[in-house]
Amino acid sequence: MHPHKIYDYIERLSNLLRNDSRRGIAEFGLQPIQLEALHYLSICNRYSDTPMAATEYLGQTKGTVSQTLKVLEKKGLLSKHVDSHDKRVTHLKVTAAGQSVLQASIPSPLFVQGCTGLNAVAQREIEDALEKLLSTLQHSNNMKTFGVCSSCGYNQQNQDGSYLCQLTQEPLTSVEVQLICREHLAAA
């Protein structure tokens, strides 16, 4: 009967956070899904800051995501930049205004308040449990993992400490390898 209980807990937590998020971002005139899209763009790397990548991450259709991004652009929270090599591709960058919205909204007030009641060990256990659950669900269903480069099979660290992506054959900085990527290859 454990799957049912786990499912229930996730559903409850999901409702709590979503509703709290809704209240928190009302002052900015944003919707929960818009904040999530903005959040994604703030933690992804330069291969993954496009409408299509956001579509895969959010699990919606590209048309839906397109208008979500349109709203965010109109509000001045992100800017669009056409790719120099492939003119079909648009890169999305979170503006300073967008960053400050994220800073104020993520994690949500309720969540921040709740975490003060958890010690470091408990937080670690919860984090590990969630990571295991997420990765198991993703593997069992052949889904993209959207992990950070430092845990990616394509990532290669050279002797001088620099990083190289073996998929794109491009160097990555130590900051960039902490960002999530749509091409992430999880370890076997």
Add this chain to the structure above:
Amino acid sequence: MHPHKIYDYIERLSNLLRNDSRRGIAEFGLQPIQLEALHYLSICNRYSDTPMAATEYLGQTKGTVSQTLKVLEKKGLLSKHVDSHDKRVTHLKVTAAGQSVLQASIPSPLFVQGCTGLNAVAQREIEDALEKLLSTLQHSNNMKTFGVCSSCGYNQQNQDGSYLCQLTQEPLTSVEVQLICREHLAAA
């Protein structure tokens, strides 16, 4: 930085399950929130099967929940019954058709598939971690817990094994004490 990561994982899992749920219930012509409302009504006790209780559980406004329930009733998945003592109150019962929809949809296919990749110990750990996180968030924010009667401060087990709710002064069966209640009093 743990709070951020935990928040991210919950958000990811939430998106995964919601989108999967959306696909799974499309054949019934239902929306995710409608399935969640139906699910709640299938696991709550007789003090908690009303529109107001569902409103508190789902964290929305009563107007929103009212029309969600209206759709479920029109589809024949639940039935309404006016309370005999307080004629303002309506009790909601999941029909046989509603039960079969729930059986087919909860947990979602993706989730069931994923859980086959987790052994019993791992499932237990994840369940415990989620329970701790949920209860901490609820306590820190003075929220209702919606726990089962068997873990409620009002619940009293008599010597002959029968149960009594000290809040309503009514007897409860062994089946009923496994259901969730809007008046649940969490242990100190």
Add this chain to the structure above:
DNA sequence: AAACTATAGTATCGGATCAATACCATATTG
């Protein structure tokens, strides 16, 4: 080089969510 195909992205439409407001009916309190 021309034609075909695939991919990234946008535009539009319709059904649904959701909050806000107003409203009705029943209980409870003074």
Add this chain to the structure above:
DNA sequence: CAATATGGTATTGATCCGATACTATAGTTT
């Protein structure tokens, strides 16, 4: 019996979301 509180419904408007159709660019085939 009047005033207030509570449970629930109806309506409206902004937004979400998927489906479909469309444009533009890139790559591939002949």
